[in-house]
Amino acid sequence: MKVKLIVGLGNPGRAHIYDRHNIGFMMIDYMSNKFGFKLFNHRDFSIGRKKIHGKEIHFLKPLTYMNLSGLAVKQYIEKKEISPQEVLVILDDFAINLGTIRVRQRGSAGGHHGLEDIIKELKTEYIPRIRIGIGPVPDGTDPKDFVLQKFSREELPVVVKVKDEIISLVRKIVKEGVENLTIEVK
Numbered sequence: 001m002k003v004k005l006i007v008g009l010g011n012p013g014r015a016h017i018y019d020r021h022n023i024g025f026m027m028i029d030y031m032s033n034k035f036g037f038k039l040f041n042h043r044d045f046s047i048g049r050k051k052i053h054g055k056e057i058h059f060l061k062p063l064t065y066m067n068l069s070g071l072a073v074k075q076y077i078e079k080k081e082i083s084p085q086e087v088l089v090i091l092d093d094f095a096i097n098l099g100t101i102r103v104r105q106r107g108s109a110g111g112h113h114g115l116e117d118i119i120k121e122l123k124t125e126y127i128p129r130i131r132i133g134i135g136p137v138p139d140g141t142d143p144k145d146f147v148l149q150k151f152s153r154e155e156l157p158v159v160v161k162v163k164d165e166i167i168s169l170v171r172k173i174v175k176e177g178v179e180n181l182t183i184e185v186k
Contacts, residue, residue, distance in 0.1 A: 003128065003173055004086040005058045006031070007073055009114040012063045020134040021066065021147035024090040028061050030163045031170065044072040053175045069114040070121030084122040088173060089129040090166070091115055094143050096133030099158045101165060101183040103130050103173070128178040130169065132162060161185045
């Protein structure tokens with residue numbers, strides 16, 4: 001199945017722009033810049049479109065807050081007649097080390113409430129996803145607090161490399177489809 005919609009997960013608002021939890025939003029913004037498309041705000045989401053390898057790809061940022069991401073995704077795919085298997089979700093994962101990227105065709109939410117809501121609303125775990133490592137969570141830190149922290153100055157070069165790797169991955173996935181793979185970015 002080919003990808004038609006790429007969804008980046010995050011929380012809306014200036015206070016969250018650079019949170020670890022917003023790496024999905026960061027990726028959609030980065031793709032907007034790299035692929036040369038504009039995002040337009042609607043009530044429940046920001047949306048943009050661009051042809052990649054001759055295929056029109058839609059890019060979406062749910063504006064419903066992380067835990068209600070499924071509402072915006074469901075609303076958009078029903079309107080555009082896109083199946084859940086044609087959606088690629090980009091999200092953070094604190095259980096994976098920063099610099100690691102995992103691509104999966106399906107699976108559980110793994111404790112991520114944004115993905116959990118998408119699975120619930122679309123009624124399937126067969127939703128391709130790219131998990132971007134933002135961990136590890138330091139000892140004694142609550143994961144809920146950790147995901148709302150900003151990346152440290154030392155981590156930013158790795159974040160930049162991850163963003164560039166995601167651009168390459170998205171091009172490959174649009175052209176060839178989704179495969180299960182893990183990538184280490186050094």
